[in-house]
Amino acid sequence: MVPPEYYLVLSAAIFCIGLFGILTRRNALLFLMSVELMLNAANINLVAFSYVWGNVTGQTFALFTMALAAAEVAIGLGIIMVLYRNFGGVDVTDATTMRW
């Protein structure tokens, strides 16, 4: 059996990849996808440790997380739509009218 630490390392890696994406991508859609990646890192943990601990709480919660991620994307796409309309693009760094 794969030791649980391996899952932790995997999820951490995926989390970091997502984070890296957020920090480097200026496209709003890629930003969203990176967030999805991070959420899925959490899901890996939840499912893995659901198995380790022998209860289904984690697995169930992982389903909720996915659903919420979908909802989040729905809202996010709406916001990106209006971003595109107002700023003529989906570059997140364009919207800087407010600062300091």
Place this chain on the structure above:
Amino acid sequence: MMIEALMAVTFAAALVVFVAPDEYAGRLAAALSLLPVVGSLLMWAQYDASGNALLGGDIAFETDFVWLSLGNLDVHWFVGVDGISLPLLVLTTILTTLAIVSAWTPIDVRQSQFYGLMLFMEANLLGVFTALDFFVWFVFWEAVLVPMYFLIGIWGGPRRKYAAIKFFVYTNIASLVMFIGFIALVFGLGDSVSSMRLPEIAQALRADQLGSFAGLSADALKLVAFVAMFLGFAVKVPVVPLHTWLPDAHVEAPTPASVMLAGVLLKMGTYALLRFNFTMMPDVAKALVVPIAVIAVLSVIYGAILALAQQDLKRIVAYSSVSSMGYVILGLVAYTTYGVGGATFQMIAHGLISGLMFMAVGVIYNTTHTRMLGDMSGIADRMPVTSGIFVAGAFGYMGLPLMAGFAGEFFIFQGSFQSTVHSAMPLFTAAAMFGIVIVAGYLLSAMQRTLFGPFRFDGDYEVTEAAFHDVAPLAVLLLLVIVLGVDPDIFFTMIQQAVNPILETGGGL
């Protein structure tokens, strides 16, 4: 319930005046402000208590009930007066009425707001001088600043915004420092007090029930708290070097606000010093006598020297307030009947005299629209009555005998000279007394340059004698100054009764 009634009437008067039309607001405010005057005089007439309210003496017109219970420290609505606060109460009500009348001429916009704020401030001042629970006291203490902030900020001179913010922030930060100091003390007292009632705290502190707190031993805590509270109150007084907000505030403030600021608001600082630092922690005060006395002397001399350099009449009077309040500090630290009692008396005396001076400067300013020494001379030719009262007031400021200022100053000098708290007290006293020479120097110079000599005025205004209602408050104040100077016992007896318990040595000195 006398005090509550007094405050309620004043608050109600403020509200009424707020919504009154501008044309009548001044007259209405003056008329309504007579109610608290009558009330405070009634209290004075009925007063038959003695002793210090904080140290187990009688508390006149007392009300005490629990308002808030917080943890194990209740907040009480606790008000009452003793021989220290009653004279200040009378001073406040009378000065407010006179200041309101003196505002009739100069205040020509947003009158109802102006007079409403004046009355609102008076109500809170009454609270400051009667509250005997720290919390209630602090609420009023802070609430006084708000109307003054507006009075300076809205009706002030050209740099009013800077002055108002400076006054507001400076004094608030000071309040905060003081607040922290006091709260630390209360925590240090731990279970030996069950509320923030000042008598309880004062007596516990004097009974050495202070414990350690925040890693400080009882002694260190006391010292830290004393210093924090002293600094906090010192800003209000103000003492050198925490005084720089004062000239700015005074110069920019409209005359009636200056009158209140110098006449009453500064006394809040010395009143609080007396009530808190010097009543609650005499041991620390005595241990710190040298720095405190040095600060007092510095305030007197340095303030007077600064006044000497000013070209603006109001600035002169403002700096001389710094100087005069230095005497009060000196008297307080002396721990003698005449020292502490004289300091309290000087609060009243200086309140009246500085009010008189600011009003007199204001009356001249109303006519000339300038206060600069170089802009005019020989004003007495055109404004003989105002000038006459100005001269009388100035001599009152210089400590002319048989005027209230002399009584206050002499009591202080006598009390501090023979003080036994430190062997150098006579020297400090003699040094501070030199202030009476400098004060004569700058006031006489200022009068010589503005009031006397051939008439000359460069402005476009016609210089004529002020209206009756402008001069009348001056005359009333002058009369009060003389009455108190001839018979200081009007207040001095009750002051002594309240002050003597503070002195551990008894009243012998």
Place this chain on the structure above:
Amino acid sequence: MAGIFDFVPAIVLLPFVSFLVALAVGNRMPKGGAFAGIVATAGSFLLSLATFFTVSQGQTYNQTIYTWAQGLDGAVTLEFGLLIDPLSALMLVIVTLIALLVHIFSLGYMNDEGETGLPRYYAGLGLFTASMLGFVVADNLLMAFMFFELVGLCSYLLIGFWFREPGPPSAAKKAFLVTRFGDYFFLVGVVAVFATFGTAAFAGSESFPHLAEQALAGETSVNTFGFAAETWFTIVGLLVLGGVVGKSAQFPLHTWLPDAMEGPTPVSALIHAATMVAAGVYLVARMYGFYALSPTALAIIALIGGFTALFAATMGVVKREIKQVLAYSTISQYGYMMLGLGGGGYVAATFHLMTHAFFKALLFLGAGSVIIAMHHNENMWDMGGLKEKMPVTYYTFLSGSLALAGIFPFAGFWSKDEVLYETLIHGLGGSPILLVAYAMGLLAVFFTGFYTFRMVFLTFHGKPRSQTARDPHGVRWNVKGPLAVLGVLAATTGVVNMVPVEKLLGIKGIDFLHQWLDMSLDGLTAHHYAELTPYSSAYIGGEATTVAIGAAVSLGLAIAGAGLAYVLYNVPEPTEHTDKLGGIKTLLYNNYYQDEYQVWLANSVVRPISRGADKFDQGVVDGVVNGVSSVSLFSGSRVRRIQTGVVSNYAALLTLGLTVLLLGFGLLGGWFQ
């Protein structure tokens, strides 16, 4: 006569009422309230005479009448009281008499000249008279100080009476300020007296002079602040002396008095010659029992007195204005009184105080008469030949001048002679420092004779040197009357104390003033003072011889001075001879640069200091305050720059923050072990 003392407060209050009346309704009264003042001072004068008479019956009065501040629980109580003894009764009469005469004179000098502001003038005179009388009757040092200050106020107000001109307000300011400087020391002294003795009463067994005497004798102990008792008493005495030096215009605080001549001449007569300036000397006399305990203090008083007498007299020699001459003469004469007090001549000084009050008031009023005649031109070089035009003024003025110069048998001769005599014998008796003071006083006699008669000759003799002098303005009864009264007094008051006659001719009992002042309360008698003073007497071959020599020398010097003046100035067309003085002339014209150094102190030392302090206050003290706020705002403006507006940066910073937290707590919590 029981009960007359109950009316003593009325002596003080009557002029005070006249002050109130003049102030309130003076402009609706005829003569601007003058009559109220005249009536009041006349009433006070009569009451004073009655009091004087009662005292002459051997009664004295020492009573508290008003509690100013009641001290509780053992704190000292501050009171007002009356001390009526021969000294104060004498002074009451002098003050009320001169005040009355000055009021009458003012009718001529002020009303007839059409001055405006008369109610203010008479109110000032009334308040002054009341204050001065209050000072005279004071039974304790605090009360004395208070009225001492009030007379200062009145002096200020009256010097500055013509406030529309530039000069008088400035002079008024200077007068008040210089005396204030002295009063500062006085006030410290008052406080010190209270702190030392717990009382400031002048008389009685609980009075401070008495307690001091007992303390020195070891019979009681007082708080001497760590000093030896005698040293401390000397310090206290010298502190009080500060007020005396200021008020009595002694060196170095004399500079205000010549300037004070800017005031109306009757005021100069009343305040700056006869009464207020006398307050200082009177105060020393009043508490002589205290000063007598301190040889150092006495020596200093004598030296100040002797030096001032000489110093001021030399300055009087070159002055052109008649009132200036009189002003320096006044300073000089008060120097004599101080010399007398310091030299142990309590009675002599009081004597000179009295005679001087008369003859100097006379001289000022005479000068006032001349000034009326000259249409307010005071320059003596524009006068001349007035003798024929105004004989009453001339002869009374001459009487006063003879007295001032100390010519036998006018009043000034007797009193000045006794002052010098007392100083001399005490100096001979082992106090060489008094001999120095005596020498100065003696030398001043010559100058006195000279400047006095220079003034007389220039004013009244010779030929008129200007149009106004040829056709002077006439004066009326209200001017001549007071002059006549004072002229007689100046000539004759010497009889009250003819000690030299007694000594030389052996006629016992004509030293009336000695007897008078010996009738006082216990501890306040001249006799007692003589015992207290540290002096012993010695003579140049016998008492009578010494008296004769002393009198002869001083009279000789006075006549020599007068003679020189006669030679130089009693000519039809006198010219200035000051050039003969060479460099000293400039020095004298400039009053030894006394004014200059005081002005320099004020303008070049105090002003720059205050300006510097102001700069320091604005720049440094307030700068720190504003700096704190600027630094806060600046750091605020930096902090907000973190918020760049770019959301990617936010994500990065957020990650960075989280990472720092994770790393920090990981290391702290040992997660990575």
Place this chain on the structure above:
Amino acid sequence: MAGALALQSGPLPDWTAVSPALILALTGLLLFVIDSIDSDSDNTVLLAGLSTVGSLFAFGVAGWFLVEGTGQAATGGAISLYGDALVVDGMSLFFTLIFTIVAAMVCIASLDYVAEQRHQAEFFSLVLFAATGMTLMSMSNSLATAFISLELASLPSYALVAYLKDNRGSVEAALKYFLIGALSSAVFAFGISLVYAATGSLLLSDIASSLGDADGMTGILGMGVLMLLGGFAFKTASVPFHFWAPEAYEGAPAPISAFLSSASKAAGFAIAFRVFVEAFPLGQLPAGVDWVLAFQVLAVVTMTLGNFAAATQENVKRMLAYSSIGHAGYALIGLAALTAGGPNANVLGASMAHLLVYGFMNTGAFLFIALVEYWGVGTTFEDYNGLGARAPMACVAMSVFMFSLAGLPPFGGFFSKYVLFYSAIEAGFWWLAAVGAVNSALSLFYYSRVVKAMWIEDAAPTLELGSKPVGLYTAVIFAAVGTLLLLPAFQPVIETAQTVATALF
């Protein structure tokens, strides 16, 4: 009706304990129904009125529960529902009061604010759904419900911020809010997964009981806890998850700024209080997982950064945004001053009471800005010059908010701040109180600038105000009266807060 309450023994079934949330949700749904019947309804009065009534109803029910003792020790303790996933106790009811009253004020104020906009029904229903989410947050007893309710509160908020979709500011605000929110929720979710990895449970009580077994997993647990903290920090706008706040508050429609900065922030605290106190009780924590220290650091940094940045703003709304961050720092003292065995209920209760007062004064302040925006006056300090002369009532109210936010007597903010600092000192954290006090002093400067502009500066001659909107005025005056009354009536508030906080420990 009184006494007949939703208690374990009472006639009402247990599930009715969540009725405040249900009422909010149902009202939101009802608005949807109205919208579908009459889409593009512009009957703003009906919509705003309905949502206000719904919020007030929920407020009434929650208040009634609280007064009657539902879920409190006196009546049998907390009511657990749905397998302990939700819990109704005094604290949740207390916070529900804050959410619902703020929602009510926001709804009534929006009456005028959105009158000219389209999709009004959606606006109000989103507000109510967000409020529902917040209410559930305060009831969450499991990390799962915590996450879900947090998202339920957040997602409508994103949409609300973007409500003015043709306004670049609004869109930009929504974008930043959303992106940072998404990132934070990912961090939060990852944190949950780590905690689950370490303890094997998501229920708070189970986590607490298995803490002792997490020996080898301290690092995992610690990271999880810090990441949870990050999620809450986002919601409460605390450093370093605060970056969205200034822009979101500035760009959003002002009533929404009010809603987010008051209610949403309070919700974040509600859940943070419960999660940390219940799941990671002090004394049972493995060494190395010192979340109190973390909160201390965050509290100090947050209040300082918020206040310093606010001091130099030119835009009033943005100043308030930063001040809101500063206040988050103060409220964090509620968690930062906890100690094992200390007077924790007092500290926590003080923080809760502060949030309640803050709900009034801060909502009022933002609503005043909504009023000014309604007039089209502008948002900088200069634009506010002379407002006092034109609209004295509203400006008096705004002055009350400013002084109260600064902590000056005689307003509610003074008491709440005082009690907060007091309790911190009582718990031994005098330095936290001192830092708070210094920041308070600084805050006075920028709050008084608003007052200065309104009353002291002279108005530009062109300053013209339009009509006086009834809804906004009502809300602003109501908030001001609340702020004032909370001074004399502070006693029951603090007493309740500290009592209900006691139940947590």
